[in-house]
Amino acid sequence: MKHTVAVLVENRPGVLTRVAGLFSRRGFNIESLAVGITENPDTSRMTIVVNGDDHVLEQVMKQLNKLIDVIRVSDISHDETVHRELALIKVGVDSSTRAEVMQIVDVFRAKIVDVGVRSIVVEVTGDESKINAMEQLLRQFGIKEMVRTGKIAMNRGAKVVQKDKR
Amino acid sequence: MTKPKMTGAKAVIESLYQENVEVIFGYPGGTVLPLYDEIYDADIRHILVRHEQAAAHAADGYARATGKAGVCLATSGPGATNLVTGIATAYMDSVPMVALTGQVPRSLIGNDAFQEANITGITLPITKHNYLVNDARDIPMTIKEAFYIARTGRPGPVLIDLPKDTQTEIIEFEYPQEVKLRGYKPTYTGNEQQIKRAASLILKAEKPVIYAGGGIVISGACDELCALAEGIMAPVTTTLMGMDAFPSGHPLSIGMLGMHGTRYANYAVQESDLIIAAGVRFDDRVTGKISAFAQNAKIIHIDIDPAEIGKNVRVDLPIVGDAKNVLKGLLKYIKQEQVRTDAWNKKIETWKKEYPLSYRKDDLLRPQFVVEQISEVCPDAVIVTEVGQNQMWAAQFFNYRNPRTFISSGGLGTMGYGFPASIGVKVGKPESTVIDIAGDGSFQMNSQELATAVQNDIPVIVAILNNGFLGMVRQWQELFFNRRYSQTCLDGSVDFVKLADAYGALGLRATKKGEVRDVIDEAVKSERPVVIDFVVEREENVSPMVPAGAAINEILDLE
Numbered sequence: 014m015k016h017t018v019a020v021l022v023e024n025r026p027g028v029l030t031r032v033a034g035l036f037s038r039r040g041f042n043i044e045s046l047a048v049g050i051t052e053n054p055d056t057s058r059m060t061i062v063v064n065g066d067d068h069v070l071e072q073v074m075k076q077l078n079k080l081i082d083v084i085r086v087s088d089i090s091h092d093e094t095v096h097r098e099l100a101l102i103k104v105g106v107d108s109s110t111r112a113e114v115m116q117i118v119d120v121f122r123a124k125i126v127d128v129g130v131r132s133i134v135v136e137v138t139g140d141e142s143k144i145n146a147m148e149q150l151l152r153q154f155g156i157k158e159m160v161r162t163g164k165i166a167m168n169r170g171a172k173v174v175q176k177d178k179r
Numbered sequence: 180m181t182k183p184k185m186t187g188a189k190a191v192i193e194s195l196y197q198e199n200v201e202v203i204f205g206y207p208g209g210t211v212l213p214l215y216d217e218i219y220d221a222d223i224r225h226i227l228v229r230h231e232q233a234a235a236h237a238a239d240g241y242a243r244a245t246g247k248a249g250v251c252l253a254t255s256g257p258g259a260t261n262l263v264t265g266i267a268t269a270y271m272d273s274v275p276m277v278a279l280t281g282q283v284p285r286s287l288i289g290n291d292a293f294q295e296a297n298i299t300g301i302t303l304p305i306t307k308h309n310y311l312v313n314d315a316r317d318i319p320m321t322i323k324e325a326f327y328i329a330r331t332g333r334p335g336p337v338l339i340d341l342p343k344d345t346q347t348e349i350i351e352f353e354y355p356q357e358v359k360l361r362g363y364k365p366t367y368t369g370n371e372q373q374i375k376r377a378a379s380l381i382l383k384a385e386k387p388v389i390y391a392g393g394g395i396v397i398s399g400a401c402d403e404l405c406a407l408a409e410g411i412m413a414p415v416t417t418t419l420m421g422m423d424a425f426p427s428g429h430p431l432s433i434g435m436l437g438m439h440g441t442r443y444a445n446y447a448v449q450e451s452d453l454i455i456a457a458g459v460r461f462d463d464r465v466t467g468k469i470s471a472f473a474q475n476a477k478i479i480h481i482d483i484d485p486a487e488i489g490k491n492v493r494v495d496l497p498i499v500g501d502a503k504n505v506l507k508g509l510l511k512y513i514k515q516e517q518v519r520t521d522a523w524n525k526k527i528e529t530w531k532k533e534y535p536l537s538y539r540k541d542d543l544l545r546p547q548f549v550v551e552q553i554s555e556v557c558p559d560a561v562i563v564t565e566v567g568q569n570q571m572w573a574a575q576f577f578n579y580r581n582p583r584t585f586i587s588s589g590g591l592g593t594m595g596y597g598f599p600a601s602i603g604v605k606v607g608k609p610e611s612t613v614i615d616i617a618g619d620g621s622f623q624m625n626s627q628e629l630a631t632a633v634q635n636d637i638p639v640i641v642a643i644l645n646n647g648f649l650g651m652v653r654q655w656q657e658l659f660f661n662r663r664y665s666q667t668c669l670d671g672s673v674d675f676v677k678l679a680d681a682y683g684a685l686g687l688r689a690t691k692k693g694e695v696r697d698v699i700d701e702a703v704k705s706e707r708p709v710v711i712d713f714v715v716e717r718e719e720n721v722s723p724m725v726p727a728g729a730a731i732n733e734i735l736d737l738e
Contacts, residue, residue, distance in 0.1 A: 022362075023361070023362065027299070030300070031303060034303050034304060038304050068489070072486070072489075072490060075485050075486035075488075078485070078486070079484070079486055080308075081307070081308040081328060081360060081362050081363045082362055083362050084361045084362045085362075
């Protein structure tokens with residue numbers, strides 16, 4: 014089963030290595046990992062999607078918590094969250110297919126961010142299933158390149174991930 | 180007041196003063212020259228080892244014997260990588276240690292410079308935390324944090340990598356009063372509700388067993404452990420790391436459990452209705468086949484590290500906290516008149532009589548006999564061990580009475596640990612007799628440290644149980660590989676008496692039972708570094724034994 018874990022960490026060099034290294038040496042599987050700065054420049058926030066049963070998740074969280082640079086670990090899988098992923102997809106087109114691709118982009122409320130003679134670049138934001146669906150539809154035209162950010166997530170409402178340990 | 184100006188190297192030394200460091204175990208080299216120049220005048224003892232691995236083990240031995248943080252120092256590249264085994268050893272056994280390494284100058288980092296190794300990367304999985312100092316002004320805070328992290332919570336090694344140019348840069352020195360670590364707040368006090376629940380489970384139990392480990396020694400909770408055991412009249416079994424957490428001769432002691440534990444400890448655990456686990460981590464050498472471990476028992480697990488709880492076995496009642504605090508908390512609720520363990524203790528007594536630890540008592544010089552004699556002649560000694568059969572016999576046949584008197588690489592199982600560790604022990608506890616119970620294989624992994632012991636006048640005794648084999652591996656080959664002794668015979672080893680002599684240490688030998696006491700006496704009296712070559716029965720086995728993958732009550736006696 015997939016779990017989404019929000020991890021607040023010190024914004025310092027080497028922290029990503031510590032987190033990623035922990036996953037590999039403890040044999041945990043990272044599905045995706047997205048990281049960026051927060052409202053506090055000293056703090057970064059990682060959104061990690063991890064695959065495993067409840068026992069694996071418990072160990073992941075406890076082991077992450079042991080890292081000195083990890084400030085807070087929070088499992089938000091069962092919370093009401095907004096979760097988003099962004100993908101850039103370069104699709105091969107010619108004059109006969111361009112219009113059709115643009116139509117699909119419209120339906121998905123995605124954006125075309127670059128147009129070339131033989132290709133266009135599509136930017137799509139949404140949850141994982143939306144991006145997967147978009148990918149499926151564009152595949153018939155020939156996807157030349159695709160890049161995805163990995164999921165980021167945030168609680169709905171007033172609830173926030175606490176900013177200190179316990 | 181103006182802050183004094185000084186080099187980074189001097190700031191390191193000043194910071195070590197602030198942390199009350201008395202001794203550094205180290206080995207110089209190119210990138211630590213500025214530091215060594217300061218050490219030349221410093222008011223800190225420096226023990227020059229002959230291999231950096233020994234510096235780490237000696238710092239570790241010092242830490243285990245005294246409870247203080249051990250400090251080791253090495254240069255960049257090979258110096259730093261030679262520390263790695265010692266750091267990993269300390270990490271597995273939760274030993275407070277600060278390792279200082281030199282690094283190539285900042286401008287060269289990442290260039291594959293001469294003697295460059297990414298030691299913070301290499302030691303990431305084997306340190307509690309580590310630092311690469313990028314700015315000389317960070318030196319005081321880094322050292323403050325390193326010692327704080329190493330000593331507190333579940334202790335462990337912390338490494339600080341110091342580029343050479345940070346050691347020569349001039350900074351204004353001010354030692355911080357406190358650390359600010361947002362991500363590090365160990366839990367010391369156990370949850371009161373959990374403690375209350377634990378107490379009620381304990382008072383209901385008819386067949387409780389206390390399973391105690393190294394965490395008891397680290398936390399200084401031996402008296403509380405004893406009080407709890409006596410309060411509820413429960414037998415106490417210890418892990419290898421907890422051999423010295425509970426007196427071996429105590430009527431409630433049932434010795435070590437697990438692969439080479441006593442039959443009665445393993446039987447007691449398997450039949451128990453309540454395991455009170457404190458400062459332990461349910462290692463595979465303890466549990467045997469995990470699905471068959473203590474199936475009839477509820478498990479209370481007390482540990483300062485929340486990640487240990489539920490890692491290997493299901494726990495019915497976790498208490499996160501320092502063992503001493505939690506045991507003290509439990510004791511408040513224990514009322515002796517409610518204890519119902521009479522029948523249980525009688526049963527254990529029967530097992531103890533029926534299945535004592537034993538070996539064949541004949542005219543031959545057997546290694547167990549040597550350990551028993553050491554125990555009788557030097558009851559107050561600090562015992563350090565190597566790894567393998569020597570370690571198991573040292574655990575089984577020495578009568579431990581006080582904490583921090585059994586020092587052994589339990590988790591990592593590092594051969595070559597014992598001798599350099601014993602040097603660190605002796606430096607920390609100069610008044611104690613320190614004996615490394617060794618095998619001929621293990622001792623040869625770090626025998627060069629005889630020079631360290633002689634040069635620094637550190638009178639430790641190495642008692643080699645010399646069977647000319649890598650005995651534990653040979654034992655497994657005998658039992659599970661049809662006696663095919665592939666590469667375990669050490670014929671052609673050095674003459675240990677002559678080796679000791681060549682280093683300027685005292686070499687002694689015993690080949691018969693009748694000689695054992697005399698050589699131990701002579702070794703203790705000499706007050707010099709001593710190597711005793713006990714030429715013992717070659718194919719003696721450690722017994723009893725739980726075969727790998729079996730349940731711990733499926734325990735065999737071996738001839």
